[in-house]
Amino acid sequence: MVDSMERMAGAVYPGHRRSSARGACFSGVFTPTGAAAQLTVAAHLQRRPVPVTVRFSSSEGNPHVPDSAPVTRGMAARFHLPDGTHTDLLGITVPLFVASTPLEFFGLTEALRPNAESGHPDPSRVQEYVAAHPHLAGPITQQPPVPASYGTAAYWAIHAFIWVDAAGGRRPVRYRWQPAAGRMNLTPEEAATCADDYLSGELHERLRRGPVAFTLHVQRGEPGDPTDNPTVAWPAERSDVAVGQLELTGPVDDQEYWSAQRFDPGHLTAGIELSDDPVLAFRSRAYAESYRRRNENEPKGM
Numbered sequence: 001m002v003d004s005m006e007r008m009a010g011a012v013y014p015g016h017r018r019s020s021a022r023g024a025c026f027s028g029v030f031t032p033t034g035a036a037a038q039l040t041v042a043a044h045l046q047r048r049p050v051p052v053t054v055r056f057s058s059s060e061g062n063p064h065v066p067d068s069a070p071v072t073r074g075m076a077a078r079f080h081l082p083d084g085t086h087t088d089l090l091g092i093t094v095p096l097f098v099a100s101t102p103l104e105f106f107g108l109t110e111a112l113r114p115n116a117e118s119g120h121p122d123p124s125r126v127q128e129y130v131a132a133h134p135h136l137a138g139p140i141t142q143q144p145p146v147p148a149s150y151g152t153a154a155y156w157a158i159h160a161f162i163w164v165d166a167a168g169g170r171r172p173v174r175y176r177w178q179p180a181a182g183r184m185n186l187t188p189e190e191a192a193t194c195a196d197d198y199l200s201g202e203l204h205e206r207l208r209r210g211p212v213a214f215t216l217h218v219q220r221g222e223p224g225d226p227t228d229n230p231t232v233a234w235p236a237e238r239s240d241v242a243v244g245q246l247e248l249t250g251p252v253d254d255q256e257y258w259s260a261q262r263f264d265p266g267h268l269t270a271g272i273e274l275s276d277d278p279v280l281a282f283r284s285r286a287y288a289e290s291y292r293r294r295n296e297n298e299p300k301g302m
């Protein structure tokens with residue numbers, strides 16, 4: 001899978017993540033509302049604030065793709081828990097994933113491999129892939145916004161996770177970060193005038209004026225809602241609960257240390273479990289392999 005992601009990026013970029021290569025890290029505090037305390041024993045969702053480190057990124061494996069490209073952005077949040085452990089929550093700027101199994105994702109990354117002559121994916125190969133997988137047409141044709149700021153985008157964690165309460169009760173949830181500043185995007189004309197790395201520069205500038213906040217929402221699944229398919233949304237009328245507020249206050253002191261870290265949707269904590277989604281189960285292995293490659297014998301920028 002990771003070989004295929006390297007092919008999709010058009011090259012190996014030593015020292016960089018094989019997806020979401022360009023990014024920057026920030027720190028802040030997450031304060032739970034208490035609304036989740038009866039639903040999960042997870043430490044960061046009770047009543048005590050916890051420190052958080054966030055890495056924002058653009059999804060491409062090529063770190064030189066400009067921020068104005070209409071690709072998804074990522075928000076990888078690490079909650080530092082009172083017992084010294086941590087748990088991660090990764091989100092992107094569209095609500096649905098483009099594949100319902102790891103094998104389907106592999107097929108898509110292969111179809112998106114750049115053509116040796118043009119340097120771009122061959123549109124006919126992608127069309128063939130979609131024609132052979134019509135159930136993926138909607139997710140694949142989602143248009144990711146080009147946000148005005150990392151702080152004006154919503155980020156969906158996509159998969160269902162299972163919350164476990166003190167009595168052992170289990171319930172499926174799906175997370176979404178909602179920006180306190182509201183969602184604001186750029187038109188293609190506006191994006192064309194931006195610096196290649198405007199997203200990181202803009203957030204540094206915004207943070208100099210004050211904290212940048214997000215509310216963490218969860219959608220609660222009901223019996224019959226699929227928990228194993230990240231390409232299918234739950235009905236919009238499902239209850240949506242605000243479970244906490246994140247306030248980012250500035251960049252991390254040590255960018256190099258934090259960008260070398262491995263954020264992983266499988267880094268869970270007591271009170272949160274993986275659902276039966278096969279894509280979610282698979283991801284940790286790919287992240288570990290990308291981490292291994294970028295940290296072993298790969299000076300950055302080689």
Ligand code: HEM
Pocket residue numbers: 001002005016017018019020023055056057073074075076090091092097101102105156157158230261262263279282283286287288290291294
């Ligand atoms: C089979 C499906 C997927 C595969 C194989 C995959 C693979 C990867 C890999 C290899 C990385 C780089 C990891 C590293 O070097 O630390 C990565 C990063 C990332 N992925 Fe995925 N991914 C998948 C699905 C998803 C989904 C569904 C989401 C949506 C939440 C997502 C969000 C992210 C984000 C936000 C990052 C950047 C993390 C960071 O900043 O450290 N990925 N992915």
